[in-house]
Amino acid sequence: MNAQMVLTMGQEALLMLLMVSSPVLGAALVVGLLVSLFQAVTQIHEATLAFVPKLVAVIAVFAIAGPWMLTMLVEYIRRTIEAIPASVV
Template sequence: MEPQAVLTLAQQAMFTLLGVSAPVLGAVLVVGLLISLFQALTQINEATLSFVPKLIAAIAVLLLVGPWMLTTLVDFLRRMLLALPEYAV
């Protein structure tokens, strides 16, 4: 397998990973910022206050976007498995 092919496969894998994880990470980031703003305004410094809303947001996004994430990952895996004979030396 040529080095360029390996880099291309790694790049495709990283872009797929970034695209699939972006909705969950974005939601958790927004909730974390809102909770931090709330804590700064009210001067409540409770560590568990930020954990539960982030967990709920992550679960909600996974429920909403989970089927798309699974389809995207399965399609990527299918493309990689079908491309294996091309890269076999």
């Protein structure tokens, strides 16, 4: 295993991390922005009002995009494990 192979594997891992986490983080960001806007307009500053909608949105995204996320991670792990014999040489 040379340095180029290690850097490529690290780059693929970071790209996978971004692809898998972006739906959940995006949903939390959008819902948080909407709740903050609602709180600013109505001047209601309740802590649960900020937390509960984000939690519901993240759970919904996991329910919808969860199978895709799991498939992507399993395929990455499969490719990584299959690359072990070639890197040992």
